[in-house]
Amino acid sequence: MKLLFNPKIAIILSAVVLLVSACNMNRKPSGNNEQSGEKLEKANVEESVREFVYPLPTAFEATEMLNRIGAAYILTLSNPLSNVERYLTEKSKAINLGIYGADLSYASTYNQKQATIDYMDVSKKLVDALNISGAVGEDIIDQIEANQDNKDSLVSIITNTFYDTYEFLNQADRGSVSMLVLAGSWVEALYIVTHITEDTFQNKEMVKIVMDQKASLNTLVELMSVVKDNPAIA
Numbered sequence: 001m002k003l004l005f006n007p008k009i010a011i012i013l014s015a016v017v018l019l020v021s022a023c024n025m026n027r028k029p030s031g032n033n034e035q036s037g038e039k040l041e042k043a044n045v046e047e048s049v050r051e052f053v054y055p056l057p058t059a060f061e062a063t064e065m066l067n068r069i070g071a072a073y074i075l076t077l078s079n080p081l082s083n084v085e086r087y088l089t090e091k092s093k094a095i096n097l098g099i100y101g102a103d104l105s106y107a108s109t110y111n112q113k114q115a116t117i118d119y120m121d122v123s124k125k126l127v128d129a130l131n132i133s134g135a136v137g138e139d140i141i142d143q144i145e146a147n148q149d150n151k152d153s154l155v156s157i158i159t160n161t162f163y164d165t166y167e168f169l170n171q172a173d174r175g176s177v178s179m180l181v182l183a184g185s186w187v188e189a190l191y192i193v194t195h196i197t198e199d200t201f202q203n204k205e206m207v208k209i210v211m212d213q214k215a216s217l218n219t220l221v222e223l224m225s226v227v228k229d230n231p232a233i234a
Contacts, residue, residue: 052166052167052170052171054162054163054166054167055182055219055223056182056186056216056219056220057216058105058159058162058185059101059102059105059106059185059186059188059189060105060109060155060158060159061189062189062190062192062193062209062213063102063105063106063109063110063189063192064109065193065209065212066109066192066193066196066209067109067110069205069206069209071196071197071206072196073106073107073110073112074196075112075115077106077191077192077195077196078103078106078107078115078119078192079096079099079100079103079188081118081119081121081122083096084096084100084122084125084126087126087129090130090177090232091180091232091233093126093129093130094126094130094177094180094181094184095180095181095183095184096126096184097123097126097127097130097165097181097184098180098181098182098183098184098185098186098187098188099184099185099187099188100119100122100123100126101123101161101162101181101184101185101188102184102185102186102188102189102192103119103188104116104119104120104123104158105158105189106189106192107119108144108151108154108155108158109155111148111151113148116144116148116154117141117144117145120140120141120144120158121141124136124140124141127165130177132165132168132169132172132174134168135161135164135165135167135168135169136161136164136165140157140161143157144157144158162185165178165181166178166181166182169181175227176227176230176232176233177232179223179224179227179233180232180233182220182223183220183224186216186217186220190210190213193206193209193210193213194210
């Protein structure tokens with residue numbers, strides 16, 4: 001996405017609301033109580049380790065679904081690297097840190113090695129500009145370069161970066177900034193999904209990917225409503 005957080009985002013969100021309104025969100029209960037108990041216990045352990053749990057699926061969920069259905073990687077859908085120099089306010093830096101994070105997920109999902117490094121590099125610049133360097137290890141780019149051929153490790157490294165940044169900001173009483181990062185990432189992932197082809201809404205698989213974002217959209221709207229009167233958000 002080449003623009004800052006602007007009316008385009010509102011348009012996308014409105015489209016999603018209309019599109020997913022008929023989505024059936026019922027879930028089939030598991031018949032294996034033991035497995036359910038193990039999953040619940042694991043979730044409780046993970047939650048207890050982190051004081052602030054990342055409230056949405058990361059952009060990897062959407063980009064991996066695109067990859068799974070055979071959608072092509074299109075670099076021009078991502079926010080140009082050169083734009084990083086344009087973000088001067090805390091608000092624009094935070095939103096675009098989220099946007100670049102989604103672009104990073106997109107590139108790494110498709111094994112775009114140089115793009116992955118490049119988007120991690122500009123993300124790190126915004127992390128430093130927001131004075132949250134403590135959330136990301138100094139060797140993060142080296143880690144990514146070392147794991148370029150191991151997708152599982154790469155996804156884990158990048159995902160933990162999302163989690164660590166969110167937790168760091170909230171521990172530092174900068175929850176409004178964390179919300180901007182979160183929103184930027186979610187909207188950019190949706191932007192990529194809805195612009196991957198001109199026939200997105202005629203493609204049943206694409207429509208399903210968008211519809212599957214309903215729960216995340218509801219969560220994001222709820223989270224943003226809590227901080228909507230914060231000057232850093234408005």
